[in-house]
Amino acid sequence: MARYSFLICYFLFCTNTVVAQVPSVLSWKQQTYLKTLIHQAVEKQLADQRYWHLLLHYRPNFTGGYTSEADGPGFFLHPQGRTNPQAELEATLRQFFTSELVGTSQQVAQCAFPARYHWLDQQLQFQSEFLPKRQCERFKRGIGSLVPKSVTLIFASAYMNNPSSMFGHTLLRIDQKAHTEQTVLLNYAINYAANVTTENSFAYAAMGLGGGFQGYFSIMPYYMKVQEYSEMENRELWEYELNFSEAQIEKILMHVWELGNTYFDYYFFKENCSYHLLSLLEIADPTLRLRDQFGYWTIPAETIRLLAEQPGLVRGVVYRPAKSTRIWRKLESLSHSETQWLYKLLEDPSIVDSAGFQTLPLQRQATLLELANDYLRYQMAEKPSKRSFYKKKQQHILKQRSTLDAAQEKLPIKPISDTPEKGHDSARLQFGGGQFEGNMFSEVGIRGAYHGLLDREIGYTPGAQIELGSLKVRMEDQPQWRLQELKLLNIISLFPLSSLFQQPSWKIGIGWEPICQSGCNQDHAFRVNAGLGGMLQTRLKGSEMFYGFTELEFNAGSVFEQGYRVGPGVTIGVFTEIRPDWQIHAFANHVSFVTGEDIGIFSWALHQNYSFHKDLAFRMEMNHRQHQKEWIGSMLFYF
Numbered sequence: 001m002a003r004y005s006f007l008i009c010y011f012l013f014c015t016n017t018v019v020a021q022v023p024s025v026l027s028w029k030q031q032t033y034l035k036t037l038i039h040q041a042v043e044k045q046l047a048d049q050r051y052w053h054l055l056l057h058y059r060p061n062f063t064g065g066y067t068s069e070a071d072g073p074g075f076f077l078h079p080q081g082r083t084n085p086q087a088e089l090e091a092t093l094r095q096f097f098t099s100e101l102v103g104t105s106q107q108v109a110q111c112a113f114p115a116r117y118h119w120l121d122q123q124l125q126f127q128s129e130f131l132p133k134r135q136c137e138r139f140k141r142g143i144g145s146l147v148p149k150s151v152t153l154i155f156a157s158a159y160m161n162n163p164s165s166m167f168g169h170t171l172l173r174i175d176q177k178a179h180t181e182q183t184v185l186l187n188y189a190i191n192y193a194a195n196v197t198t199e200n201s202f203a204y205a206a207m208g209l210g211g212g213f214q215g216y217f218s219i220m221p222y223y224m225k226v227q228e229y230s231e232m233e234n235r236e237l238w239e240y241e242l243n244f245s246e247a248q249i250e251k252i253l254m255h256v257w258e259l260g261n262t263y264f265d266y267y268f269f270k271e272n273c274s275y276h277l278l279s280l281l282e283i284a285d286p287t288l289r290l291r292d293q294f295g296y297w298t299i300p301a302e303t304i305r306l307l308a309e310q311p312g313l314v315r316g317v318v319y320r321p322a323k324s325t326r327i328w329r330k331l332e333s334l335s336h337s338e339t340q341w342l343y344k345l346l347e348d349p350s351i352v353d354s355a356g357f358q359t360l361p362l363q364r365q366a367t368l369l370e371l372a373n374d375y376l377r378y379q380m381a382e383k384p385s386k387r388s389f390y391k392k393k394q395q396h397i398l399k400q401r402s403t404l405d406a407a408q409e410k411l412p413i414k415p416i417s418d419t420p421e422k423g424h425d426s427a428r429l430q431f432g433g434g435q436f437e438g439n440m441f442s443e444v445g446i447r448g449a450y451h452g453l454l455d456r457e458i459g460y461t462p463g464a465q466i467e468l469g470s471l472k473v474r475m476e477d478q479p480q481w482r483l484q485e486l487k488l489l490n491i492i493s494l495f496p497l498s499s500l501f502q503q504p505s506w507k508i509g510i511g512w513e514p515i516c517q518s519g520c521n522q523d524h525a526f527r528v529n530a531g532l533g534g535m536l537q538t539r540l541k542g543s544e545m546f547y548g549f550t551e552l553e554f555n556a557g558s559v560f561e562q563g564y565r566v567g568p569g570v571t572i573g574v575f576t577e578i579r580p581d582w583q584i585h586a587f588a589n590h591v592s593f594v595t596g597e598d599i600g601i602f603s604w605a606l607h608q609n610y611s612f613h614k615d616l617a618f619r620m621e622m623n624h625r626q627h628q629k630e631w632i633g634s635m636l637f638y639f
Helices: 001-021 026-042 051-055 086-096 114-124 137-142 182-185 201-210 222-232 246-261 272-284 300-309 323-332 338-348 349-353 362-382 386-402
Strands: 058-060 064-067 148-156 167-174 186-195 213-221 237-242 265-268 315-318 427-437 439-449 465-475 482-493 505-515 523-538 543-556 564-579 582-593 599-613 616-625 628-638
Touching: 001 315, 026 086, 051 086, 051 114, 051 272, 058 246, 058 599, 064 616, 086 114, 114 246, 148 246, 148 272, 148 300, 167 222, 167 246, 167 272, 167 300, 182 222, 186 222, 186 265, 186 272, 213 222, 213 246, 213 300, 213 523, 222 237, 222 362, 246 272, 265 315, 300 482, 323 362, 338 362, 349 386, 362 386, 465 628, 505 543, 523 564
Parallel strands: none
Antiparallel strands: 058 064, 148 167, 148 237, 167 186, 186 213, 213 265, 237 315, 427 439, 427 628, 439 465, 465 482, 482 505, 505 523, 523 543, 543 564, 564 582, 582 599, 599 616, 616 628
């Protein structure tokens, strides 16, 4: 009885409050009906239901209440709507009766928030006699004009030259009934991205980490995103068709329309593209609790693995290679003599008129001309300043290709790596032990994210290492754990060099590491190391990457007389994948400190990793620094 008395009192209080705000243009019957709707909503506890929280993006806060992740004020119809689900629901019902223009889009509430209207209509069964349904012409002409057949989640692989895209990117594609496999690029994509307001690299990083940018949803033709990712940034695309009904997809479209009234504070590691796209999938199917799986960070590849784990959710996967991958694979299919003809074509396109080129079979001539055209298009995108130079060559090649009566060769393009959901989990625990200068020790480590060169490569971009938040503690002869190392950031980006591709490799490392001066390894110093270099790839025994860096290193700490030291250095190494489950990495480094200290330091290491499973591996390390030797054996658990 006490419970029902509370509901009645609450209903009377809220009803009086709302009616006092109802415009006088409402008839007495409409005002009475509004009271009835609010009463029904309270009885059904609609403001507490999961779907209402999904529509408003409410998440539990530390005080036991709720706060919406939407940050734009135009998304809420009540002054306290961002933190009060009940007040926002009642204000929404009230606005459905009015002609007041609301939200950033300045439409009547029914048209500005069609997903809210649709769900509340399902729950309360609106009577058109008292609450007529609006026509919403803008919605019908816009997103409402799409006739969805299916929805596809797109994963774009890592783009190492952009911090916000180093972990990959996801977006949704709405596949319409009118389109086929041949016209799939003409479908529309739903994208969520930050509105970047600075060109300063340090400000960009700080604002991206701290939520300083505003993130917006947008809808655009899919071919524009393919051109951006696959053609310009050379990223692999994986397309996952999801098993949603047309009615579920329409819910996504309605909600995307109303998200045009707001923005979200954009965080690179948490509320990013993948996180908010998961919220759209929960709108389609509220039984999916996808965002709950990501507490502190949201990594796009992990969202793909999560989706693949949902029974029956993924219908199929399609691979769309990057432009550079298409060129590499076609180049691998050429014979040695054909490769030489390609180089000659790119140097001087008039070679097509030579007798030697004319003696080649027509199909091989066509293949070489098409590959030369692909490469020149790649160069035009990479070097806009030389576009006219490459364009002139391309025109000559296209003119010759048009004279050949030969069909375009259909060459299957093999992905450079397997599908991302087959990769290891990004966090890692490490348990092991070893010997340092004759003393035995135990070691425990943890890595927050994401992937290292020695980790199992399947599902990740080859030659790309991104490790964040790596901590190791060590216990030697005394039963006391001490800090061994703390790496905030450790990135290595290896790009293969060839006569066609000259993209440099680079690396950067930031953290605290042991400084072994005077025969000890107890002292630590802050270390920043950055390098630029190149990598050559071979296929001698498996897949080998021979690389070299010239670099600059900065150390700071009380262990140094002047508190710091700076000097240039060089690193050479080879990374080889003997088998998909067995990797070896050998490297040597020399740094000549010239400021703060006058000393040269040489070190070398040999590491190998064997994976028993995608989330379980054994690692052996031999490290030699100056005259100090160390070996470590560890079990690695990915989660």
